[in-house]
Amino acid sequence: MKFNFLYPSIQKDIDEVENELKLAVSDTDAETISEAALHLLTAGGKRIRPMFVCLTSRLGDEVDPSLSRSAATAIELIHMASIVHDDVVDDASLRRGRPTIKSIWGNHIAMYTGDFLFAKSLEYMTRVKNEKAHLLLSQVTVELAVGEIEQIKDKYNFEQSVRSYLRRIKRKTALLIAASCGLGGIIADLPEKLDDKLYLFGYYVGMAFQITDDILDFSQDEKKLGKPAGEDLSQGNVTLPVFFAMQDPLLRKRIERVTETTSKEEIDYLVEAIRSSGAIEKSEQVATDYLNKAAGILGEFGHRKEVKPLRQIIKMLDKRDY
Numbered sequence: 001m002k003f004n005f006l007y008p009s010i011q012k013d014i015d016e017v018e019n020e021l022k023l024a025v026s027d028t029d030a031e032t033i034s035e036a037a038l039h040l041l042t043a044g045g046k047r048i049r050p051m052f053v054c055l056t057s058r059l060g061d062e063v064d065p066s067l068s069r070s071a072a073t074a075i076e077l078i079h080m081a082s083i084v085h086d087d088v089v090d091d092a093s094l095r096r097g098r099p100t101i102k103s104i105w106g107n108h109i110a111m112y113t114g115d116f117l118f119a120k121s122l123e124y125m126t127r128v129k130n131e132k133a134h135l136l137l138s139q140v141t142v143e144l145a146v147g148e149i150e151q152i153k154d155k156y157n158f159e160q161s162v163r164s165y166l167r168r169i170k171r172k173t174a175l176l177i178a179a180s181c182g183l184g185g186i187i188a189d190l191p192e193k194l195d196d197k198l199y200l201f202g203y204y205v206g207m208a209f210q211i212t213d214d215i216l217d218f219s220q221d222e223k224k225l226g227k228p229a230g231e232d233l234s235q236g237n238v239t240l241p242v243f244f245a246m247q248d249p250l251l252r253k254r255i256e257r258v259t260e261t262t263s264k265e266e267i268d269y270l271v272e273a274i275r276s277s278g279a280i281e282k283s284e285q286v287a288t289d290y291l292n293k294a295a296g297i298l299g300e301f302g303h304r305k306e307v308k309p310l311r312q313i314i315k316m317l318d319k320r321d322y
Contacts, residue, residue, distance in 0.1 A: 010309075013054040013069055014047060020073040024120045036101045036113045040080055043096045048209070048313075049075045052180040053187075056198050058306045060188025067128055071183050074124040074137070079176060081117035082144055084110050089152060090235050094227045133186045136199075140179040147171025155236035158256045162243050166207070169214075174206030181205075197297055201310075204294035205317065208287040212320055214239035215283050218274050220321065230271040233258060240286060244279035251277060284319055291318050 025037035050072030057068035086092070087100040088110050094100060102110035118141075125137060150168045154160050181202030185195025217232045218241050232239055236258070246252040251273055258270070274280070291314050298314075301307045 010051065010054050010058075013065060013072070014051060016065075016069045017047070017050045017054070017072045017076065020069060020124070021076060024073065024077060024124070025117070027120070028116065030116075032105065032109060033113050033116050036105050036109055037080070037117060039098075039104070040084065040095070040101060040113075043098045045076075045096070047076065049079055049177060049180040051313075052177065052202060052205075053184045055306070055309050056181045056184025057187045059185065059194075059198075059301065059304075060190055063188050067187050068184065070124045070127040071133065071187060072180075074121040074128075075176065075180050075183065077117045077121035077124065078137075078141060078144070081114040081121070082148070082172075082176075084114035084117065086148065088114075089148065090237075092227070092231075097227075128183075128187065130186055133183055136179055136182055136186070140175045143171045143175050147173075147175075151237065154238065156238075156259060157236075158238060158242075158246070158252075158258075160238060162240070165238060165240060165243065169207065169210040170203070173210035173213075174203050177206030177209060178202035194301075197300060201294050201297040204290045204297070205314065208290035208294070208317060211240055211283060211287040211290070212317065215241055215280055215287070216321070217241075218271055219280050228264075228267075230267045233270060234262060234264075234267045236260070240283045241274055241279040244282045245274040245277045248277055288318055 021041055022038070025041055026034050028034050053072035053075055054068050057063050057071075083095065084101055087095055088102045088107050091102075092100050093103040100110070101113055105113075125134060128134070147168055147170070150164075151172065154164065154168065178199045179202070182195055182199030185198040188195070190198070214232065217239065218230060221229055228234075233242060233255075242255060246255055251270075254273075255270060258267070295311065295314050298307055298310055
């Protein structure tokens, strides 16, 4: 998904963030780590987190754009680091249709590359002289790590609750997007009540974003996903479409037999069964409900022009197909 329609207003900010990311991953004497990080960076990405920082910071008056760009770069570096670590944990060979760092350089280089990216994010955040901003980002990073541990713990656990799943994706995805929006509000020097509202807006968007990612794992093909369809299920990650599909007792029994050794043919069968079970449509409604909550929060910011791109993003995210 591309957000080119927003770029006339923030193209310069996004371009600057992209340049800062390239500088960040190149700023080391460890050529292998730099090469690995650049490999991930050039694979592309939606850059939705830095975009939210830049957009929400514009809600303030006379904000120094260099501050929002530094914070946006820090946020994206944290996201990149989490991707590298996640691919190691999941033993993933593809990311965005390209070989992962761990598949090319191995687990050790991948882990140190992730650590390097985390450290560079701290360097960029030192440019933001605000204690609340630093506290927010440190707390979210801790929760991000906890979410990854929970995902490992719950692999192939088909007895877990939907509440556990929602808590996991909150930590894994939603809170970093929430932090992106909250950080923009802090940089904009908005009243505390309003930057907290922006944080909540980002949380709702983040929940919808991850649920939709989980839907796409079943609803799209490998060419569009950049990875095999049903990979989350084959790796033991129980997502919202699976929970809904397991409401069918017969399908539940078959899903519960999935292990690390389950054949591709069986996974392909389950993907088709989940597609035709109504689970996709039910999951889409949950994502839409979260986006509606996000839209409701934007209502508190009135009709000022800076809010319009945020509303457009919500519309684009609703039932996105890639």
